[in-house]
Amino acid sequence: MRSRGCAEFSIPCPVDLRKYLSESEKCGICNLTSNYICRFSMKKNEPFEETLGKTAAQMSSQKENRNCLKGPLVLDFLFAVLPYSAAKKLFDKKFSIPVVSFTNLGVLDWRRLDFGNGKINDAYLATAVKHPPSFQVSVSTFGGRCALCSSLYATEKNRRVAERFLDGMIQELESAVSPSSHKAPAKSQNNAGGGSSAQRQPAGQQEGSDSKGERADARDKGKSKSKPKRKKTVHQK
Template identity: 35%
Template sequence: MFLASYFITLHKLWNNDVKAIACAVDLRKYLHNKTAPGLCNLTSNLVCTVESCNDSFKSMLKQVSESMKIQKNNTSCLNDVFLLNKAYKYLPYSISKKLISKVLTNPPIAISNIGLIDDKKLKFKNLTVKSSFITGAIKHVPNFQVAITTFKNRVALSINVFASEKDEKDIKEFLNFFKNELLTECNVI
């Protein structure tokens, strides 16, 4: 739903016919015990592609679903990790850094479903946490990423960008349009 709304919002609001959006994927699912021993960024990207952005929401949802089924059964998202591992293991740091910066680039348009924040685990002694969210990466215009987190069945959308006041106005308009697209098309309150 979020990806379909993202494609439609970019098309309708900004007349941008983006046909591919990078989607962060949690690489912990490939680890033996599915957890990492500490805080770390174990993510890579899948790419959701669609044929057309001016279709109905239902049609867009179908395109997104078909694309993501193919991507989720593909392990190409691990290629970056193998490259990083080999480069930093066998080459001097200065050479690895230059090589990696040329080969691996941040996608210009992305989405990250950071996921559920477990209110049972988010504890600070005797305090009860009423609200929580995690933001995505900070981008520089024209790069753009929507991040999604959920806490106590409430979804938070965030966009983090170094921007001008006009960019800020555009981002607020984007978030409102995106939210309204979801609420209207998915009958969510």
């Protein structure tokens, strides 16, 4: 897309609406989300850093208002005044769930994952399982390591497409951090450029923790820290 340019580009980003609830209302188990919608244009061969700056500016603007509440408020009203069957038909006609979306799930606190026995070497949050053509990428960070994840109910061909997409994301990120970093060889399975590993952990073939997966965390103060690594995970069912 960068090689061709794009007159207008939209990126939906899920947002947790629980922050708008009072403490007494946070006991429910539900998918209480809405979306920030980032819209911007992309010039032909536009540098990644410039596109990233546009996205960051859009996200900052979205977070300064409460437009993300409009959709849920309308739905709440419709389901309150209309029969369920009528409200559902209206929802299917007027509302749509984004086919492609990205979500940053933030930094995982190792203290909340400490169960008293052993050390947590690796952790990440997975996306909801999507059926093609829907596709979602999540970003989560643990122990200074960024993990890209996508969960798919799809074929092996779909899985390879998802892996190529995540490889491309890793290459873009590495290029932005270190312009001189080399690109991964064609059909590379493990290196996505810049010396960082891009490990795959498909569902049903989970890798066990080994020396490569270990890294320093807050409990290992005083030890030298290696360059943070980025990782991708594609779950397939």
